[in-house]
Amino acid sequence: MNVRLATTIAAVLAVVAFGYAAWAGVSWYGNAHGDTAGYAGQRDEALMAGQVGINNFLTLDYRKVDEDLNRWLSSSTGELRSEIDKDRESRKKQLVDAKTITTSKVLGAAVTELDDRSGKAKVIAVVESTVTPEGGEAVRKVNRYVTELTRTEDGWKLSQLGPLRAGGV
Structure with a gap:
């Protein structure tokens, strides 16, 4: 060459x-x-808040009801928070009367919708819960949940929570 x-x-x-x-x-x-990094950050924050919020709502101990209800309030906003606050005493009585301890763990979750401009997100999750009645055998179950989140001054909070019905979000 x-x-x-x-x-x-x-x-x-x-x-x-x-x-x-x-x-x-x-x-x-x-x-x-760029915007992609900001959007990804918002998605990650919403996902984490959704997982923590779902776990907070599905972990209950009749011996520490006030602590659990306070955790519900700190994880929620809007109508969901107002409903919990309004019905606090009747919820407390129901939980104490049931005499159960429920521990939950989010097995997997994903953000299905995110509008970072309006501060709204939707998260679906698969949750394993173990319900132990006082003096009884523990029962393990796996359920799917969907939650809507709203961004507040304090970060993302649950604004709705419910079971995910067969067929989608």
Whole structure:
């Protein structure tokens, strides 16, 4: 191979390598500092808040009802929070009378909708719960839930929570 051809090939490869490096750098910077990163961050925050909120609502101990109800209130907003606050005493009586301890664990969850501009999100989750009545055998069950979240000054909070019916969200 002659020197002139080798020099030309080396120059072309250098230009291609420089072009690729420039493109990769600009792409990385755009992804790290653009709307995509902010949207992904909001999605991750909503998912985490949804998982924690669902777990808070589905973990109950009749011996510490006030603590559990306070956890419900701190995880909720809007009508859901108002409903809990309004019916607090009757809920407390129901939970104490039931004499059960329920421990729950979110097995998996996903954000199915996110509108970061309006501060609304929807999360679905699969939850394993173990219900132990006083003096009885523990019963394990797995259920699916859907929750709507609203972004507040204090972060994402549950605004609705219910079972996920067969057929989707």
